Amino acid sequence: MRDEKSEADLELGKESEGTTAILRLDLLKRYKLSWLFGDFTSGLVIFLVTIPCAVAYSYLAGLKPINGLYASLLAMTIFPLLGTARQVVVDAEDTVAILVGSTLAIVAVDASPERYLALAMVQAIIAGSILIIAGLLRAGFIADFIPKTIITGFLNGMALIMIASQLGKMTGVQLENTDFFPRLWEFYTKIDSTNYLILILGLSCLAMMLLLRFQYPKFPEAVLVVGLATAAVIWLNLGPRGVELVGVVPAGLPKPVIPQVELKDILRLLPYSAGIGLIAYFDVMSTGRAFAFRGRYEIDPNQDMLALGAANVGSGFFQGFGCGCSQSRSAINLLYGGNSQFSSLFAAGFLALFLLYFTYTLKDVPVAALTAIIVMAALKIFDPVTVFRAWRTRPPSAYLSLATTISVLVAGLMTGILVAVALAIVLVLHRLTRPHEIVTRPPVAKGLLIYRFGAPLFFFNAGHFAARVHDLILAARPQVNFFLINAEAIVDMDYTAAEMLDELYNDLKSRGIVLGICDAKGHFRKVLLKSRLTEREGFNLYPSIADVLEELTKNQMEEGRDKGVGLEEAQIAALASAVVKELTKKQIEGQVEEESAELVRELSKKQLEERVEKESVEEKMKKDEKEI
Numbered sequence: 001m002r003d004e005k006s007e008a009d010l011e012l013g014k015e016s017e018g019t020t021a022i023l024r025l026d027l028l029k030r031y032k033l034s035w036l037f038g039d040f041t042s043g044l045v046i047f048l049v050t051i052p053c054a055v056a057y058s059y060l061a062g063l064k065p066i067n068g069l070y071a072s073l074l075a076m077t078i079f080p081l082l083g084t085a086r087q088v089v090v091d092a093e094d095t096v097a098i099l100v101g102s103t104l105a106i107v108a109v110d111a112s113p114e115r116y117l118a119l120a121m122v123q124a125i126i127a128g129s130i131l132i133i134a135g136l137l138r139a140g141f142i143a144d145f146i147p148k149t150i151i152t153g154f155l156n157g158m159a160l161i162m163i164a165s166q167l168g169k170m171t172g173v174q175l176e177n178t179d180f181f182p183r184l185w186e187f188y189t190k191i192d193s194t195n196y197l198i199l200i201l202g203l204s205c206l207a208m209m210l211l212l213r214f215q216y217p218k219f220p221e222a223v224l225v226v227g228l229a230t231a232a233v234i235w236l237n238l239g240p241r242g243v244e245l246v247g248v249v250p251a252g253l254p255k256p257v258i259p260q261v262e263l264k265d266i267l268r269l270l271p272y273s274a275g276i277g278l279i280a281y282f283d284v285m286s287t288g289r290a291f292a293f294r295g296r297y298e299i300d301p302n303q304d305m306l307a308l309g310a311a312n313v314g315s316g317f318f319q320g321f322g323c324g325c326s327q328s329r330s331a332i333n334l335l336y337g338g339n340s341q342f343s344s345l346f347a348a349g350f351l352a353l354f355l356l357y358f359t360y361t362l363k364d365v366p367v368a369a370l371t372a373i374i375v376m377a378a379l380k381i382f383d384p385v386t387v388f389r390a391w392r393t394r395p396p397s398a399y400l401s402l403a404t405t406i407s408v409l410v411a412g413l414m415t416g417i418l419v420a421v422a423l424a425i426v427l428v429l430h431r432l433t434r435p436h437e438i439v440t441r442p443p444v445a446k447g448l449l450i451y452r453f454g455a456p457l458f459f460f461n462a463g464h465f466a467a468r469v470h471d472l473i474l475a476a477r478p479q480v481n482f483f484l485i486n487a488e489a490i491v492d493m494d495y496t497a498a499e500m501l502d503e504l505y506n507d508l509k510s511r512g513i514v515l516g517i518c519d520a521k522g523h524f525r526k527v528l529l530k531s532r533l534t535e536r537e538g539f540n541l542y543p544s545i546a547d548v549l550e551e552l553t554k555n556q557m558e559e560g561r562d563k564g565v566g567l568e569e570a571q572i573a574a575l576a577s578a579v580v581k582e583l584t585k586k587q588i589e590g591q592v593e594e595e596s597a598e599l600v601r602e603l604s605k606k607q608l609e610e611r612v613e614k615e616s617v618e619e620k621m622k623k624d625e626k627e628i
Contacts, residue, residue, distance in 0.1 A: 031340065031342070035339040035340060035342075037337070038336065038337030038338055038339050038343075039337075039338055039339055039340055039342040039343040039346060040343075040346055041336050041337060042332065042333045042336040042337060042338035042343035042346075042347075043338070043342070043343045043344070043345070043346025043347040043349070043350065044346065044347070044350060045220055045332050045336050046076075046089055046329050046332055046333060046343065046344070046346075046347040047346075047347040047350035047351055047354070048220055048223045049220045049222055049223060049328070049329055049332060050072050050076075050091055050092075050326075050329060050347060050351060051069070051223075051351075051354065051362075052222045052223065052226040052365070052369070052370065052373055053092070053093075053222060053326070053328070053329075053373060053377075054068035054069050054071070054072045054091065054092045055068055055069070055246060055362065055365070055370055056068075056370035056371070056373040056374050057092045057093060057094055057097035057374070058092065058097070058321075059169075059367065059370060059371075059374075060094065060097040060098055060101055060162070060165070060374055061092075061097040061098075061100040061101045061104075061120065061321050062100075062101045062104055062105070062116065062120075063116070063117060063120060063321060064113075064117075065246055065249050065362060066249050066250055066319075066359075067117065067120070067319060067320055067321060068092040068097075068320075068321075069092075069249075069351065069354075069355060069359075070254040070315070070318055070319050070320040071091065071092040071124075071315040071320025071321050071322075071323050072091035072092045072320075072323075072348075072351060073253075073254065073318075073320075073348055073351050073352060073355065074254070074311065074314040074315040074318050074320055074323075075090045075091045075092070075311040075312075075314070075315055075320075075323035076089065076090065076091050076344045076345070076347050076348035076351065077314075077345065077348045078307070078310050078311040078314045079307050079308065079310075079311040079323075079344065080341030080342070080344040080345050080348075081307075081341070081345075082303070082306060082307030082310055082311075083303065083304045083307035083308070083341070084288075084298075084299045084300045084303050084304055084307075085284060085285075085287070085288030085291065085292065085299045085304050086339075086340050086341045087288075087291045087295070087330060087333050087334055087338055087343075088284055088287050088288045088291065088304075088325055088330050088333075089325070089326050089329040089330045089332075089333055089343075089344055089347070090284065090307075090308060090311050090323055090324065090325055090326070090344075091323055091326050091329065092320070092321070092323060092326075093283075093323065093324045093325065093326040093327075093329075094162065094374065094377040094378070094381070095155070095158065095279060095280070095283060095324055095381070096276060096279070096280050096321075096322040096323060096324040097321070097322075098158060098161065098162050098165070098413065099158075099272075099275070099276045099279065099322070099413055099414070100120055100123060100276065100321050100322050101165070102161075102178075102412060102413040102414060103123065103269070103272040103276070103413075103414055104116060104119055104120060104123075105178045106272075106412075106414070107119060107265070107268055107269060107272070117259075117319065118259035118260055118261050119259075119261060119265060119269065120321040120322075121257070121259040121316045121317070121319065121320070121321065122259045122261050122265065122266060122269060122316065123269050123272065123273050123276070123316070123321070123322060124273075124312045124313070124315050124316030124320060124321050124322045124323070125259075125312070125313050125316035125317065126266065126269055126270060126273035126274075127273040127274070127276045127277035127280070127309075127312050127322055128277070128308075128309040128310065128311065128312030128313035128314075128315075128316060129309065129313060130273065130274055130277050130309070131277045131280075131281060131305050131306070131308050131309030131312065132305075132306055132309035132310060132313070133309075134305055134309075135302050135303065135304075135305035135306030135307075135309060136302075136306065138302045139302070139305070140285075140300075140301025140302040140304070140305050141301070142278070142281075143281060143282055143285035143286075143301055145424060145428075146282065146420060146421065146424045147397070147400075147424060147427065148386070149386065149387070149390045149397040149398065149400060149401040150400055150401060150404050150420050150423055150424055150427075151282060151286075151420065152383055152386045152387060152390075152401055153387070153400065153401035153402060153403070153404030153405040153408075153420070154279075154404050154405070154408055154416055154417065154420045155381050155382075155383065156381075156382055156383060156384065156387070156401075156405045156408075157404065157405040157406070157407070157408025157409050157413075157416055158378075158381065158408060158413055158416075159378040159379070159381040159382040160180065160378075160382070160405075160409060161180050161408065161409065161413060162374060162375070162377070162378035162381075163375055163378045163379075164180050164183050164184060164187075165178075165183075165374075166371045166374050166375055167183070167184075167187045168187070169198075169202075169244070169367055169368065169371045170198070170199065170202040170203075170368065170371045170372075170375070171187075171191075171194045171195065171198060171199050171202075172193075172194060172195025172197075172198040172199070172242065173187060173190050173191065173193050173194055173195075174190070174193070175187060175190070179412065180409045180410075181409065181410070195242050197238065197241060197242060197243060198242065198243055198244075198368050201229065201232070201238070201243065201366060201368045201369070202368035202369070202371050202372050203372075204229075205225045205226075205229050205368065205369045205372035205373075206372040206375055206376060208221070208224075208225050208228070209221040209222065209225050209372060209373070209376045210376070210379075212224065212225075213376075218335055218336075220332065221376075222373050222376075225369060225372065225373075226365055226369050226370070226373070229365070229366050229368070229369035230364050230365050230366065230369070232366075233245065233364050233365075233366050234364050238366065239364070243366050243367075243368065244366065244367040244368070245363065245364055245365065245366055245367065246362050246363065246364075246365040246366075246367065246370075247363060248360075248363055249359040249360075249362045249363070250359065251355065251356060251357070251359045251360070252355060252356065253352060253355055253356065254318040254319050254320070254355075255318070255319070256317050256318055257317065257318070257319055258317070259316070271414075272414050275414055275417040275418070276322050277308075277309070277312070278417070278421075279324070279417060280308060280312075280322065280323070280324035280325070281304075281305055281308055283324050283325040283327070284304055284308055284324065284325040285301060285304065287325050287327055287330050288304060288325075291330070291334060294334075308323075308324075311323050327380075328377070328380065386401075387401045387402065400423050400427060403419075403423065404416065404419060404420050404423060407419040407420075429460060431455070432455045432456070432458070432460065432461055433455075433460055433461040433464055434461075434464065435453065435454035435455035435461075435489075436454040437451065437452060437453055437454060437468070438450075438451075438452040438454075438486075439451055439452075439472060440452075441476070442549065445482070445548070445549055445552035446478070447478070447479065447480055447481035447482050448480075448482045448484060448548070448552060449472060449473070449476055449480045449482070449483050449484065450484045450486055450545065451468075451469065451472060451483065451484070451485055451486065452486035452488070452489065453465060453468075453485070453486075453487075453489065453490055454489040455489065455490070456490055456491050456492040456493065456524070457490055457492070457493040457494070457497035457500075457501075457524070458492075458493070458494045458496070458497055459494055459496035459497065461497075462496050462497040462500040463500070465497075465500065466500050466503070466504055469483065469504060470507075473508075473511075473513065480513055481512065481513055481514065482513070482514045482516065482552070483508060483513055483514070483515055483516070484516045484517070484518060484542075484545070484548055485515075485516070485517045485518070486518055486519055486545060487517050487518065487519050487520045487521070487524060488519035488521070490520075490524045491521070491522050491523065491524055492522065492523040492524055492527075493523070493524045493527045493528065494527075498527055498528070498531040498533070501528075501531070501533050502531065502532050502533050502536075505533055505536055505539060509536075509538065514538060514540065515538075515539060515540070516539070516540035516541070516542060516548060517540070517541050517542070518541075518542040518543065518544055518545055518547070518548055519542075519543070519544055519545070520541060528541075
């Protein structure tokens with residue numbers, strides 16, 4: 001099966017890269033019968049797991065069980081026909097469901113069930129429309145914008161909120177507060193009203209899923225647990241004893257419905273829907289890229305953004321709610337040999353048959369078992385290990401992750417999304433404003449100071465750059481008479497930064513210091529050549545550091561010959577090359593500026609002393625020969 005899977009990956013990978021097809025029906029032409037068994041088996045298992053999960057996540061979103069089944073049917077039909085992440089399963093899933101429930105708890109206060117459903121549908125349509133527009137504008141790069149640590153912090157907070165949201169249904173305690181800390185306090189004050197029959201049933205289901213998860217990871221634990229819990233309810237007649245059941249679920253396929261809402265509802269839902277779309281897309285991309293890397297094929301982020309948007313729009317118009325990537329069902333797809341998008345289509349086909357003929361089997365399913373599924377999903381999401389690793393590797397990243405988690409718990413999920421995005425922006429701007437820098441003073445060229453700035457130059461870091469130049473010059477001993485900017489990491493520059501460089505040139509010139517730039521490339525070089533700086537008298541633009549060192553050392557050589565000491569040009573070039581080589585090596589290894597400067601100083605001094613000593617000996621021998 002593994003060889004067949006690899007073959008499928010290689011065949012279809014070429015099709016995925018850069019695709020712009022609206023419907024990817026080209027897969028039919030390349031489909032092989034040898035893939036059929038894996039896709040069919042995966043589709044069947046995905047379908048079996050989707051039923052209890054979709055029903056559970058409907059409760060998480062505050063909707064009826066049938067709405068989660070409708071959402072899964074539409075998503076598993078539309079996304080495979082449009083997307084390139086062929087092993088990713090998009091349906092009703094926990095992350096989006098809790099976001100939908102959190103949003104509507106704010107927007108749809110005291111709303112009737114019909115209005116609540118209409119708002120959930122509109123929210124899915126808005127989120128999908130935003131994703132479609134972004135996909136057409138080729139904005140798929142936003143998946144790279146938020147770092148993993150901040151997303152992990154958000155998901156950790158969301159996992160804790162998911163668990164807190166199920167305390168009432170897991171224990172039978174009636175809770176009114178929806179915020180995390182007030183809900184915990186309310187649960188603590190009402191803990192005496194716990195229904196221990198519901199608690200035992202829920203904990204038993206959770207314990208069984210945990211056991212199956214670790215002992216038999218290939219087994220779909222949710223299906224078995226829900227089946228056994230339903231059998232226990234029927235056999236022990238637990239319904240009349242206070243155990244909440246799913247009840248009757250209507251049969252039939254979903255019908256298109258235009259939700260009746262007002263313009264003010266759309267405007268109020270707009271920012272929340274954008275946040276839900278962002279998180280859902282990030283999930284799809286993170287899972288899709290992991291699977292693509294493992295399977296050696298390419299995916300198109302823009303096409304998958306469009307596909308996810310279409311799946312959400314379809315779900316919204318067919319009485320569903322927002323959809324996203326189900327990591328558990330995607331893992332099942334990979335585990336059971338799913339080779340293509342047809343595994344999701346097979347699952348959608350099985351689900352359609354279930355909706356037509358078998359929804360009556362859900363009548364006696366206990367809600368406590370579905371609660372255990374939600375808690376299990378939250379435990380899978382909760383990831384303190386990543387935060388701990390980030391703390392060991394780079395503590396500020398771990399602090400940002402913890403700050404995101406706390407903001408989610410204190411201010412709520414949707415505010416947490418805004419905080420996560422804001423922290424990501426602050427992190428990027430901080431690293432651009434205060435990037436890594438290296439300062440060197442090669443003794444081979446007296447008075448030279450080389451400054452490497454590790455970021456593009458824009459309006460938000462131009463002031464810091466100028467301040468650092470002034471500070472370095474004031475602190476330099478011996479005095480600087482040539483300031484060289486190593487621009488190999490400055491890939492771009494805006495007008496404000498160009499004006500700053502011009503002002504810096506004037507300031508340094510007034511102090512008798514020459515300004516030079518080397519290794520200017522790309523947009524930075526283009527902007528630099530168009531600026532006034534290149535027209536200034538005395539400004540120098542060099543191809544590389546080696547050229548600067550060679551020119552300055554030649555000048556020093558001429559001065560040295562007047563004193564009876566000289567260096568050959570070949571030796572100068574070799575010395576410059578050695579200095580640049582060692583400096584570059586230290587930059588790659590990420591050494592601090594003091595170590596780099598010391599290395600260059602020792603290397604240059606040693607080589608220069610050896611060559612001067614050699615030259616002196618040769619000059620003395622020639623002088624002795626003349627005297628003889």
